[in-house]
Amino acid sequence: MSKNPLGYQNLAATFRARVVAGEWRIGQAIPSEASLAKEFGVALGTIRQAIAELAEDGVLIKRHGKSTAVSSGLNGQSMLRFFRYQLEGQKQILPQAKVLECKQIKPDKEILKSTGWKSKALLRIQRTRLIHGQPLLYELIYLPLPQFKKLARLKANEFDDLFYPMYARVCEIAVIKAKDQVSFELMKKMDAKVLGMKEGHPGVRVTRIAYDLTGEPVEYRSSIGDAMAFRYFAEVH
Amino acid sequence: MSKNPLGYQNLAATFRARVVAGEWRIGQAIPSEASLAKEFGVALGTIRQAIAELAEDGVLIKRHGKSTAVSSGLNGQSMLRFFRYQLEGQKQILPQAKVLECKQIKPDKEILKSTGWKSKALLRIQRTRLIHGQPLLYELIYLPLPQFKKLARLKANEFDDLFYPMYARVCEIAVIKAKDQVSFELMKKMDAKVLGMKEGHPGVRVTRIAYDLTGEPVEYRSSIGDAMAFRYFAEVH
DNA sequence: TAGTGGTCTAGACCACTTG
């Protein structure tokens, strides 16, 4: 009945491993605290402490009265909220997305370096993000293969507007954390063309690396938009 | 012996109130968990849960083997880390600061609105942040009076390089959280002059509101620097 | 060695969600 690892931190590691192994599937309930306490031969409080740690991390979601579940990841429109346009109207404006291209490419050295991926091939998705039909962001999204191979089959119009929930649904990969890097640059011809601006217009680039439940980087994203319309909010602790 | 509020959340609120009231001073140890349990007539675990909540918030700092203390606040060079220059050398470069002016001013409507301050007067400090003697950031820092009146007496060369620890030391105000807003603009004549650049050069502005232990805004800061040298890092959860 | 916080137990009862 009882397993090796004692201590709530070891238990947390064990639980994390179950998530990684797919033994506990994303979006689904894990066993009750009482049954886990029995399984591992420890007190309820110890199980609760282990679960609390993973909940803090965003790996597990606790739901009072129901069950504790494995997170399906972020789902907010986490990129476009940084543009001023977003705030104007009273109503929630639904941002759209339009995939321009999705193709398999050879791995880019710079990307491999910053993500640590070992992939022999990447999927590169080019898309724009629009509000009221006007393109505001031009994005290049890189995904490692073979993890995301199911997306390679999709036609341009078959992609969801929100990618992270789509990753969860189609590829069983939950993005729960991301690191953004904001910098400024002058738009290149291609950027300007897609966004309907002049070459050399001030642009803001957000380079994002997104992480899954296991802490592994699973997406590299580079987005550019009009610097004049940009606003980024962040909290410092 | 026992006080009204039961439940760890009420206890946490009570403890927070003690910090606000100055009954528990910043940087100093609070009573041991055991003695608090006795004082409030609850179990140790309940006290621990209350303390954990405040520790999570950054209000209290737990120190295994020693005591739990009230936080003295952030102390990192939280603004200049966003510039590329910072990263070049192997050694830690010590950024400097130079106060240009410190004067009492009438409250600015925009600032009162975004902070909710009721102050009849503000302290405005103008300063630059430099590395290797070169000014990289031009900052305007607004502080509410009378809370910060002790700073009004200081001469320009008497200010510390790091303001947050100085607030804690001189005014007993601990900054534990801040919200930044990053945006892009073209430098005005004054900005450019201070930074040794041409008017109209691309600039990045970081507007920050900093909060103390009680969650009240205690500082409004507006910083501008060279957009081309700027990099902002943030984590998304 | 004394005092602090950290971990753990084995219960009890409460609050929320669902059938």
Place this chain on the structure above:
DNA sequence: AAGTGGTCTAGACCACTAC
């Protein structure tokens, strides 16, 4: 009503820091 997580108790023992 049954099952889940949330709160609380009254202990025990461990691990770290200081003197």
